[in-house]
Amino acid sequence: MASAAEPKYDIAVKAVGGKLADCPFCHRSLLTLEEKHVPYTKTFIDFANKPxxxxxxxxxxxVPVMKELATGEWIVDSGTIQDYLEEKFPDPPLGTAEDSPQIGLDVLGKFGAFIKSSPEEAAEKEADLVECLRGLDAHLTAHGPFIGGAAPCATDCAVMPRLYHMQVGTKYFRDWEMPAELAALRQYMDTFMSRDSWKNTYYSPEMVIAGWEAHGIKKLVPAQ
Structure with missing residues (x-):
């Protein structure tokens, strides 16, 4: 949600039908803007008709690409945008991508491998995903409630969109959910999703599903 204050930036993000769509990297940048309370506007990009x-x-x-309205400077890539905003707006601090805890960032790759896997590979890819999630759960148990500790950090803004894709995608495409014993991870996701930054940058599960279907992912049909 753009602030009522005079916007400082315009950020181009993926959209479908004039609505914010499922790009986790755009989501990372939007969460960073929201957590830092930087006023901005959004330009929606239809991937079928890129300007x-x-x-x-x-x-x-x-995308994302972000334009500083006062200077016309463009900042490209979600990691670069995140570090740029940390330098320009150090309060509240999120840290840079490099100096924040490096954990959970591989969840998107593990999730993608799982939902793309053949029946012969599925058990192995599921185990890889669970191992990744257990590592994140252990970190949150020791250092939570957020990845950065008492308050969100840059890694939270990068990991939460990936976890959202994982949560929606595994349930829809594989009828699979996180193991119940990952209590700290479940609480973390619930806590972050209750923040204004998440509510202001939300896109529907249907957007997530459609995005993966566009990459050729199909819902698993159980054997008869």
């Missing part, structure tokens, strides 16, 4: 100006700014055509 030429986006390709001029970033030939890869990926």
């Amino acid at each position: 030429q100006w986006l390709l001029d700014v970033n030939p890869a055509g990926s």
Whole structure:
């Protein structure tokens, strides 16, 4: 949600049908803006019809890209945007991507491998995902309630969108849920999702599902 104050930035993000869509990297940047209370506006990008100006700014055509309205400077890539905002707006501190705890960032890859796996690979890929989640749960048990401790850090803004994709995608595509014993991780997700930053940057589970379906992921049909 853009602040009522005069916006300082405009950020281009993935959209479908004029609504914020499922890009976890855009979500990372939006959460960072929200947690730092930086006023901004959003420009929605339809991936089926990318504007030429986006390709001029970033030939890869990926988002997010963020423009400082006062200077016209463009900042490209969610990690670069996160570090830029930390330098420009150090209070409240989130830390940079590099100096924040490096844990949980591989959950998207583990989740993706699981939902893409063949029946022969599924048990191995599931075990890899569970191992990743257990490591994050252990960290939160020792250092929580957030990855950074008492307050969110840069890693929280990067990991929570990935966990959301995992939560929605594993349930829909594999009828699978996190093990019940991962209590600290479950509480962490509930706590973060209750924050205004999450509510202001929310997109529906249907957006997540549609995004993965666009990559060819299909719902598992149980054997008869």
